[in-house]
Amino acid sequence: MGASGGGLAQIGKSVVIKGELSGSEDLYLDGLVEGTIALKGNSLTVGPNGQVKASIDAKGVVVQGKLEGNIQASDRVELRKSASVTGDIATQRISIEEGAFLKGKVDIHRTDSK
Amino acid sequence: MSQNLMKLFRGSSVPETAPAEASSKLTRRSSGLGELWRQWETAENLCVLDLGSTSPTNIRHFTERGHKIYSEDLLTASTDPSLLTKDENGTTILDSRKFLAENLVYPAARFDAILCWNLADYLDEGLVKPVVGRLWSVLKPGGMLLAFFHTRDAGPDAPCHRFHIVGPDILEMQKIELRRETRRGPTGAVHTAVSHGFQLQRVFNNRHIETLFRDFASIKFFLARDSIREVLVVR
Numbered sequence: 001m002g003a004s005g006g007g008l009a010q011i012g013k014s015v016v017i018k019g020e021l022s023g024s025e026d027l028y029l030d031g032l033v034e035g036t037i038a039l040k041g042n043s044l045t046v047g048p049n050g051q052v053k054a055s056i057d058a059k060g061v062v063v064q065g066k067l068e069g070n071i072q073a074s075d076r077v078e079l080r081k082s083a084s085v086t087g088d089i090a091t092q093r094i095s096i097e098e099g100a101f102l103k104g105k106v107d108i109h110r111t112d113s114k
Numbered sequence: 115m116s117q118n119l120m121k122l123f124r125g126s127s128v129p130e131t132a133p134a135e136a137s138s139k140l141t142r143r144s145s146g147l148g149e150l151w152r153q154w155e156t157a158e159n160l161c162v163l164d165l166g167s168t169s170p171t172n173i174r175h176f177t178e179r180g181h182k183i184y185s186e187d188l189l190t191a192s193t194d195p196s197l198l199t200k201d202e203n204g205t206t207i208l209d210s211r212k213f214l215a216e217n218l219v220y221p222a223a224r225f226d227a228i229l230c231w232n233l234a235d236y237l238d239e240g241l242v243k244p245v246v247g248r249l250w251s252v253l254k255p256g257g258m259l260l261a262f263f264h265t266r267d268a269g270p271d272a273p274c275h276r277f278h279i280v281g282p283d284i285l286e287m288q289k290i291e292l293r294r295e296t297r298r299g300p301t302g303a304v305h306t307a308v309s310h311g312f313q314l315q316r317v318f319n320n321r322h323i324e325t326l327f328r329d330f331a332s333i334k335f336f337l338a339r340d341s342i343r344e345v346l347v348v349r
Contacts, residue, residue, distance in 0.1 A: 094173070094177065095170075096168070096170035096173055096174075097170065098170060100168055100170070101168050101187070101190075102168045102173075102185045103185065103186050103187065103191075104184065104185065104186075105182055105183070105184045106173050106176075106177055106182070106183050106184075106185070107182050108177040108180070110180070
């Protein structure tokens with residue numbers, strides 16, 4: 001995974017965070033987070049053990065674990081087969097693997113390159 | 115007590131395995147889908163509610179056309195053990211008020227189309243009428259709802275299918291089979307739950323269906339070769 005901010009931060013599965021989480025590098029999250037996550041221009045991966053109750057604003061979002069909250073992604077969203085998402089998704093591109101669970105809206109924003 | 119109820123475990127844990135096994139797929143023609151298709155091929159910015167299992171194919175179908183799609187798996191939601199309650203006779207039932215407080219929570223007249231698929235045939239008896247009432251309220255006036263019903267009792271083992279839109283009037287049907295889930299409980303212990311899909315609850319005849327959708331403006335029946343009655347209702 002590339003990181004425009006120069007690295008990949010990781011939150012392990014034993015970590016619990018409540019509050020506002022923001023940064024300028026890609027983030028791999030396998031723990032429990034409640035609040036908001038803002039990674040504008042960077043990507044978030046919710047690992048298979050990740051449990052997130054937060055609204056997410058990022059460039060790209062990959063979900064393998066459980067997410068309750070809305071996703072706003074300026075580029076793309078990927079829901080892997082183990083993903084469970086309850087919330088609305090607004091993005092430019094989306095990929096959903098067979099077996100993923102989604103309860104919510106999918107809204108694709110198209111940018112006109114005129 | 116509903117035969118639909120699966121022994122899922124409580125707790126805010128994460129499924130550690132894929133929720134559904136891959137299964138064989140069949141295709142079938144759908145006149146009801148064909149009629150809906152003609153509507154959404156020419157319309158813009160439609161808002162569609164898919165009440166089946168999450169279908170990447172259906173999500174792609176609508177988003178590629180610039181429409182918004184909402185996905186909500188009501189059958190799975192109806193297996194939530196916290197819905198179990200007792201009526202005044204002590205009989206275990208599903209709490210329809212709680213179900214509707216947690217599901218189908220949308221502003222009135224939000225959707226242009228609702229894809230019910232075979233929901234009513236497999237949903238617990240106590241939830242069917244309340245759900246149809248809620249669907250009426252979230253459908254726009256003039257909006258359409260597509261539902262499928264068995265035309266004869268195929269027995270409790272009649273397979274429950276997921277439906278994927280693959281053509282103007284072509285659906286891919288995927289049997290919902292054995293479902294395994296492994297979850298980690300609040301104490302960290304790992305539990306495994308196994309269920310055997312969903313069982314056909316009843317068979318509606320034409321009159322039952324007309325009564326079920328009596329608040330809607332019109333209803334159209336399409337009888338298919340595979341003993342499925344397709345119903346397209348307009349609010």
